[in-house]
Amino acid sequence: MSNYTHETVPTQFVEANGVRYAYRRFGKPGTIPLLFLEYFNSNMDGWDPDVTNRFAADHEVILFDNAGVGASGGKTPHMVAEMTKHCVAFCQALGLKQIHVVGFSLGGMIAQQLALEHPQLVGRLILLGTGPRGGEGMTFTELSAEEQADPVAFLLGAFFSPSEASQTAGREYMKRLESRKNDRDLPVSRDSAVAQLAAIREWGTIPATGRYATLKSITHPTLIVHGNKDIVVIPINAFILAEHLPNAQLIMYPDSSHGAFYQHRKAFLEHVRIFLNDGDSAVPDQNAIKFSVA
Amino acid sequence: MSNYTHETVPTQFVEANGVRYAYRRFGKPGTIPLLFLEYFNSNMDGWDPDVTNRFAADHEVILFDNAGVGASGGKTPHMVAEMTKHCVAFCQALGLKQIHVVGFSLGGMIAQQLALEHPQLVGRLILLGTGPRGGEGMTFTELSAEEQADPVAFLLGAFFSPSEASQTAGREYMKRLESRKNDRDLPVSRDSAVAQLAAIREWGTIPATGRYATLKSITHPTLIVHGNKDIVVIPINAFILAEHLPNAQLIMYPDSSHGAFYQHRKAFLEHVRIFLNDGDSAVPDQNAIKFSVA
Numbered sequence: 001m002s003n004y005t006h007e008t009v010p011t012q013f014v015e016a017n018g019v020r021y022a023y024r025r026f027g028k029p030g031t032i033p034l035l036f037l038e039y040f041n042s043n044m045d046g047w048d049p050d051v052t053n054r055f056a057a058d059h060e061v062i063l064f065d066n067a068g069v070g071a072s073g074g075k076t077p078h079m080v081a082e083m084t085k086h087c088v089a090f091c092q093a094l095g096l097k098q099i100h101v102v103g104f105s106l107g108g109m110i111a112q113q114l115a116l117e118h119p120q121l122v123g124r125l126i127l128l129g130t131g132p133r134g135g136e137g138m139t140f141t142e143l144s145a146e147e148q149a150d151p152v153a154f155l156l157g158a159f160f161s162p163s164e165a166s167q168t169a170g171r172e173y174m175k176r177l178e179s180r181k182n183d184r185d186l187p188v189s190r191d192s193a194v195a196q197l198a199a200i201r202e203w204g205t206i207p208a209t210g211r212y213a214t215l216k217s218i219t220h221p222t223l224i225v226h227g228n229k230d231i232v233v234i235p236i237n238a239f240i241l242a243e244h245l246p247n248a249q250l251i252m253y254p255d256s257s258h259g260a261f262y263q264h265r266k267a268f269l270e271h272v273r274i275f276l277n278d279g280d281s282a283v284p285d286q287n288a289i290k291f292s293v294a
Numbered sequence: 295m296s297n298y299t300h301e302t303v304p305t306q307f308v309e310a311n312g313v314r315y316a317y318r319r320f321g322k323p324g325t326i327p328l329l330f331l332e333y334f335n336s337n338m339d340g341w342d343p344d345v346t347n348r349f350a351a352d353h354e355v356i357l358f359d360n361a362g363v364g365a366s367g368g369k370t371p372h373m374v375a376e377m378t379k380h381c382v383a384f385c386q387a388l389g390l391k392q393i394h395v396v397g398f399s400l401g402g403m404i405a406q407q408l409a410l411e412h413p414q415l416v417g418r419l420i421l422l423g424t425g426p427r428g429g430e431g432m433t434f435t436e437l438s439a440e441e442q443a444d445p446v447a448f449l450l451g452a453f454f455s456p457s458e459a460s461q462t463a464g465r466e467y468m469k470r471l472e473s474r475k476n477d478r479d480l481p482v483s484r485d486s487a488v489a490q491l492a493a494i495r496e497w498g499t500i501p502a503t504g505r506y507a508t509l510k511s512i513t514h515p516t517l518i519v520h521g522n523k524d525i526v527v528i529p530i531n532a533f534i535l536a537e538h539l540p541n542a543q544l545i546m547y548p549d550s551s552h553g554a555f556y557q558h559r560k561a562f563l564e565h566v567r568i569f570l571n572d573g574d575s576a577v578p579d580q581n582a583i584k585f586s587v588a
Contacts, residue, residue, distance in 0.1 A: 228536050228537055228542075228544070235533075235536075235537065236533070239529075239530070239533045239546075242522050242529075242546050242548070243522055243529065245548070246548065246549065247548045247549065248522075248548050249545070249546065249547055249548055249558075249561070250522070250544065250545070250546040251543070251544070251545050251546075252533075252536050252543065252544040252545075253543055254536070254539070254540065254541045254542050254543055255540065255541065266572075267543070267568055267569075267572060270564075270568050271565070271568070274561055274564045274565070275561075278560075278561060
């Protein structure tokens with residue numbers, strides 16, 4: 001398994017509760033796997049090979065299509081909480097005891113819900129371009145299921161800032177996305193995108209009471225990464241997460257939008273490495289303590 | 295010079311315009327020096343030896359008492375802009391062509407002013423626990439010149455969060471501050487503290503128009519480091535800096551107050567190393583370009 005790369009790892013399938021989940025698993029065996037949760041309207045091919053391959057040098061990497069997405073069977077739910085249940089079923093089907101979760105945008109919402117409801121399953125959280133439940137400007141009134149009819153224009157406009165440096169980084173990112181030639185994932189169906197959008201909007205709705213109240217219960221060591229000019233999930237949401245999560249470090253990159261961590265991937269990869277190896281997290285890692293006592 | 299440490303480097307003096315400035319200079323010769331600018335009511339002994347010594351492995355380090363502070367002569371001005379002039383005079387007296395500036399709190403205000411008025415002198419900025427001119431809650435109505443009558447209580451209360459982990463880090467920090475036994479700096483006089491406080495409050499006053507307007511002119515690669523529970527300079531100020539400075543990366547640490555970078559110094563030292571070696575800053579370093587063309 002460890003000789004595979006983002007480009008060569010075969011798509012596999014595992015079944016749970018009648019749903020057949022598509023995934024790709026590669027990287028360093030015997031480590032706590034990094035489970036990658038995708039953004040709106042994307043599939044396993046949407047991850048930057050330069051990021052996944054570098055992570056794979058030190059960690060097992062699992063890319064995964066949630067129910068109804070890409071090559072996975074089943075139906076995409078209309079709620080983040082339901083997507084989270086599929087995620088748990090998938091982990092159980094693979095026999096995973098603990099994972100670190102890398103969630104981008106919608107994936108970061110599922111990651112938070114997963115940590116909240118299944119704290120023992122999650123080691124560390126990496127939240128990319130995402131926001132809290134009921135965050136600021138998170139009902140995405142301008143987003144539509146047809147958003148990616150022109151994927152190049154969509155990605156250059158939403159993931160990268162208008163600066164020449166950012167746009168250049170965007171074009172390089174899109175070139176890298178093509179490096180996997182065979183066994184590409186299936187596109188996200190319109191039905192799946194519509195359901196995802198409903199789920200995102202439900203997540204983004206400001207609750208009548210207790211806004212941000214659940215965040216204090218997510219005690220996992222967390223790394224929040226955001227672009228200071230993110231036009232999809234506005235940057236204040238990353239700040240709110242950092243203020244309310246008890247053990248979260250925030251890193252915000254300059255001149256960058258929703259794809260900040262791709263644009264600044266050299267620094268990002270080093271920042272993640274430091275975070276995953278961190279010895280001086282302020283709040284003790286509850287899971288780690290439990291393991292050492294057990 | 296390179297064999298000196300924070301503990302052993304002798305205090306030196308240099309004179310400019312009739313003012314005798316105290317400084318300590320050590321670390322790796324032939325590099326762009328890191329100039330350390332102090333916080334309110336502190337002197338050269340207020341820097342964590344564990345931080346300065348690690349920086350000194352790769353960079354020249356210059357600690358410096360501004361006019362009227364500690365062992366320096368002259369009179370502490372009532373304006374950040376005037377403190378900045380002393381800083382420039384000091385650099386000129388030492389013949390420094392370019393410096394990276396590490397400014398903590400008040401020092402970070404001077405660092406911003408320095409970058410704004412003398413862009414060629416500054417390479418990179420590291421802004422610790424500071425905020426923009428006219429930031430949020432920055433008139434420090436609760437601060438007084440007598441604040442440090444009980445320095446232990448002041449530092450544990452203002453620099454560290456109430457958590458046990460943070461308080462423990464605080465006590466370790468204060469122990470490290472005592473590692474320099476000889477040739478200690480002189481205390482900050484009450485007159486100097488009163489003047490500093492006036493300068494901080496003037497800086498923090500919200501202007502009638504153009505709030506944050508000057509920040510776009512500070513194009514230097516900048517690293518902003520802040521605690522997510524900073525009770526001295528509230529964290530939103532770091533976020534505002536990251537939003538308005540064209541080329542600033544923000545790192546915010548969990549469960550930490552004004553001394554966040556001391557509490558999380560292991561991660562902090564790595565983050566600074568990455569920042570100073572960074573090859574993928576979004577906006578090209580204007581100074582670097584000018585130097586390579588010249």
